[in-house]
Amino acid sequence: MTRKSRRLWLVVACMIGLGSAAALTLSAFSSNIVFFMAPSQVQAKPPPADRTIRLGGMVVAGSVRRETVKDSPVAIFDVTDGQAAVTVRYEGILPDLFREGQSVVAVGTVNRDGTFRASEVLAKHDETYMPKEVAEELRRSGKWDPRFGKAPDAASWNTMTASDAAKKTATQTPDGN
Amino acid sequence: MNPELGNFALALACCLAAGQAILPLVGASRRDSRLMALAPALAVGQMLALATAFACLIHAAITNDFSVQNVAANSAVSKPLLYKITGVWGNHEGSVLLWALILSVCGGAVALFGRNLPSALQARVIAVLGGVAAGFELFCLTTSNPFARVWPAPLDGQGMNPLLQDPGLAFHPPVLYTGYVGFAVPFAFAIAALIEGRVDAAWGRWVRPWAVAAWCFLTCGIAMGSWWSYYVLGWGGYWFWDPVENASLIPWLTGTALVHSAIVVEKREALKIWTVLLAIGTFSFSLSGTFLVRSGILNSVHAFANDPARGVFILGLLALVIGGSLLLFALRAPQLTTGGLFAPLSREGLLVLNNILLCSICAVVLTGTMYPPFMSLLFGKTISVGKPFFDATTIPLAIPLMVFMGFGPMVPWKRAQMWPVLRRLWWAACISLLALVLATFRMREILPVLATAAAVWVIMSSMADIIERLRLFRQPLAQSWQRARGLPRAVFGAAIAHAGVGITVLGIAGMSQAAHRIVEVHVGQSEMLAGDSWTLTEVHPAEGPNYTALVATIEVRHNGRLVTTLHPSKRTFASQHQTTTEVAIHTNLMADIYGVLGDKHGTDADPTYVLRLHYNPLAPWMWLGGLIMAFGGALSLSDRRVRVGAPRRAKASDMAVAR
Structure with missing residues (x-):
């Protein structure tokens, strides 16, 4: 084998390796990327039923119900970003830090009737923690300004307007209630 | 004071x-x-x-x-x-x-x-x-x-944090850090060689033991971390593709490539510039992995509280170390003499293939890890990339890697013929094909089937390598024993490490068949999972040093015979207002029976408990394989050639120190 053909072999092997890596990445990106959506976005433009998304927001206080279907526990709760609420059905154990009125991220798909079927529910292991995506979304919708203290109680959101929220959080006591 | x-x-x-x-x-x-x-x-x-x-x-x-x-x-x-x-x-x-x-x-x-x-x-x-x-x-x-x-x-x-109060945490970070930091030594050797402007076979021989030692620690550290998340976090999985986990996997992949390319430098004085780059890259990935994650740039469960001053300092330091070394590399690498090119079918040719595939996997993992933060930084879109992405990209690249891994140690240096190699491996190939057929009946998806066959192939071909070298079954046992004693320990080390990879992959393939159920039961009620009947017999409260707990007793029976009694519990730590779940695991090395106690529902008079039951086939093999890999590395470190092979001025008296 000549020097030239050996070098060619090396280059071709590198191209195949990196090329297949790039091809695999692109094909996986097109089908496996999980987008984050807020409840209002889900209602405005529901994703296709086979598309997995991450739904984030606050658990509406007093909305958590439990059922048992064929010996499996099912939790049903509403998640809101202040503008809209989506009902989430989750078959499984809710995380230890799942609380009403606190932030949550649910991974799953949107059913045809607009409810959300979660395959996973995430709540961080810290009571003061709010997932970055959720905080971002609340600020964008004008429901909460972090400069004025803790996030408002989720139960009150659907009735609040953006200016109310700023006023309310500004006058809140540090413990938030 | x-x-x-x-x-x-x-x-x-x-x-x-x-x-x-x-x-x-x-x-x-x-x-x-x-x-x-x-x-x-x-x-x-x-x-x-x-x-x-x-x-x-x-x-x-x-x-x-x-x-x-x-x-x-x-x-x-x-x-x-x-x-x-x-x-x-x-x-x-x-x-x-x-x-x-x-x-x-x-x-x-x-x-x-x-x-x-x-x-x-x-x-x-x-x-x-x-x-x-x-x-x-x-x-x-x-x-x-x-x-x-x-x-x-x-x-x-x-x-x-109660989650961190676990014996696993006592050893996981120091071992992992030793792996990360250990790659600083090959990095320092690379920089020193660039300053000197000289890389030769002796350099390869000096740098390899340090790289292997760091690799052993990193392998152990990753295996321990995965095991810790399996039994502490109680979610039934072993790898979350979290940025922190990826941050340890990326230097492991380039470090593995480094360990192999340094062999080529040592034996053939080729791939020199590439090896220097790998040494720099591996340490740069370790550094940025440990510190970018901690600085909170990547959204992760492991991120410690962040503070802007720290982030700026760390970014400056990383830019200095990584940028400086890459600049030095760009300036000096052209002055290094390049080694010869070589035939595709030769030991060095297969080692090059190993490097290409490992670096491709590394590129894929890096892309998957960095894409979400870049998207949110540049376009304000919040996305996440999870297990489906990494499964779809890494496994198709890992399978050819494992196929070539079987041939690698059997192929001679410089120039090889296909036929003699195949003749020595035919029985390993037959067993792998048999495994492929058997796996097709047991598993539905294509990737676990292929991974199973590839893993069996890796294990069998490592065995074939040793059997061939010892002339086992072709000579009297006494002569084989003589040959075994004469064989360098590095040969055994490599075969054991390769077999360890196969065992880990078999564990991962087995875990893809794991079954789980989430049930809500009364005390005394039975549920079926994977052919076993699980009965919640009682639940009682208990006191710990700084927590109170609720402990359940679950009896697992197979055809009426008691297999094991599990005691999963839920602990409440008063000082942090936090609860943790303590998983109960019973293993017979072929499968783990894994039980988690969830919430208590219903009234106090008629309570029901949520239980999560997992049946995880071959789960322990994943970590066992990691330990076997690290053991193989350690064995090759104890090779005589590592201790005395390098040119040295010292006398035999300080040999003891050198060990």
């Missing part, structure tokens, strides 16, 4: 490290043997100073000195003694100090065990290690000082 002593020792170490970075470099360029001789002394001095500082911090934690802010924020009187000690590195400040300590131990090791190196090379290696250490000790002193005092001192500390 003691924290001040620790602070002083830390500052002293920083000064010694600065001296260690500058003086030997000057000495090496001026050929001044006295300045070069300072290097080992400074490295050992820095190591002792940091060990003192670390001992002071542990002392403060054990004696509940809550005037030290780090102790007050992370410890409490009621915390058990073991966790007071391990809690020292369970937080940002302490982990940076541990990181610096391990780096200084690496410098000390090069000073003590590297006496057979040419003095200029040794001085430069120690100087590079000193420079990196000085940067991180300065970071520790200025932005995250573990000895900072708090006034007035609180009566009791705030306690540690």
Whole structure:
């Protein structure tokens, strides 16, 4: 084998390796990327039923119900970003830090009737923690300004307007209630 | 008193490290043997100073000195003694100090065990290690000082996150950090070689043991971390593709490539520039992995509280170390002599393939990890990339890697024929095909089936390699035994490490068949999973040192015969208002029976409990395979050629030290 053909072999092997890596990445990106959506976005433009998304927001206080279907526990709760609420059905154990009125991220798909079927529910292991995506979304919708203290109680959101929220959080006591 | 002593020792170490970075470099360029001789002394001095500082911090934690802010924020009187000690590195400040300590131990090791190196090379290696250490000790002193005092001192500390109160945490971070930091030594060798402008076979021989040692620790550390998340987090999985986990996987992949390409440098004096780049890249990935994650840039469960000053300092330091070394590489690499090219079908040809595939996997993992933060930074879109993405990209690349892995050790150097290799491997190939057929019946998806066959192939071909070398079954046993004793341990080490990869992959393939059910049951009720009947027999409260617990008893029966009794529990830590779930696992090495106790529902008179039941086939093999890989690496480190092969001036008397 000549020097030239050996070098060619090396280059071709590198191209195949990196090329297949790039091809695999692109094909996986097109089908496996999980987008984050807020409840209002889900209602405005529901994703296709086979598309997995991450739904984030606050658990509406007093909305958590439990059922048992064929010996499996099912939790049903509403998640809101202040503008809209989506009902989430989750078959499984809710995380230890799942609380009403606190932030949550649910991974799953949107059913045809607009409810959300979660395959996973995430709540961080810290009571003061709010997932970055959720905080971002609340600020964008004008429901909460972090400069004025803790996030408002989720139960009150659907009735609040953006200016109310700023006023309310500004006058809140540090413990938030 | 003691924290001040620790602070002083830390500052002293920083000064010694600065001296260690500058003086030997000057000495090496001026050929001044006295300045070069300072290097080992400074490295050992820095190591002792940091060990003192670390001992002071542990002392403060054990004696509940809550005037030290780090102790007050992370410890409490009621915390058990073991966790007071391990809690020292369970937080940002302490982990940076541990990181610096391990780096200084690496410098000390090069000073003590590297006496057979040419003095200029040794001085430069120690100087590079000193420079990196000085940067991180300065970071520790200025932005995250573990000895900072708090006034007035609180009566009791705030306690540690209950999730971290686990024996696994005692050993996981130090082992993992030793792996990360250990790659600083090959990095320092690469930089020293670039400064000298010379890379040869001897350089490959010197650098490889350090790379293998770091690789062993990293492998163990990753396996322990995965095991910890399996039994502590209680979600039934073993790898989350979380940025922190990926941050340890990326240097592992490039480190594995480095361990293999250094063989080519050693044996054939080829791939020199590439090996130097891999050494730089591996340490750069370790550095950015540990610190980018901690700086909070990547959204992760492991991120410690962040502070902008720290982030800026760390980014500056990373830019200096990584950018500086890559700049040096760009300037100096063209001056290195290039080695010969070689035939595709040869040991070195297959090692090149190994490097290409490992780096492709690494590129894919890196893309998947960095894509979400870049998307949110550039376009404000929040996305996440999870297990489906990584499964779809890494497995198709890992399968050809494993196929070639079987051939690699069997193929001779320089030039090889296909036929003799195939003749020696035919039975391994037959068994793998049989495994492929059997797996097709048991599993539905295509990727686990292929992974199973590839894993069996790797294990069988490693065995074939050893059998062939020993002429087992073709000669009397006594002669095979003679051959085994004559064979270098590195050969066994490689075969064992390769078999370890196969065992891990079999475990992963087995886990893809795991079954689980979430049920809500009354006491006494039975549920079926994977052919076993699981009965919740009772639930009772219990008291721990700093928590209260609810303990369940689950009896698992197979065809009426009692297999095991599980006691999963749920602990409530009063001081942090936090609950943790304690998983109960029963293993028979072929499968794990894994039970988790969830919430209590219903009324007190008629309570129901949520249980999560998992049946995880071959789960223990994943971590066992990791340990076997690390053992193979350690065995090849004990090879005689590593100890005496390198050209040396020392006499046999300090051979004992060199071990």
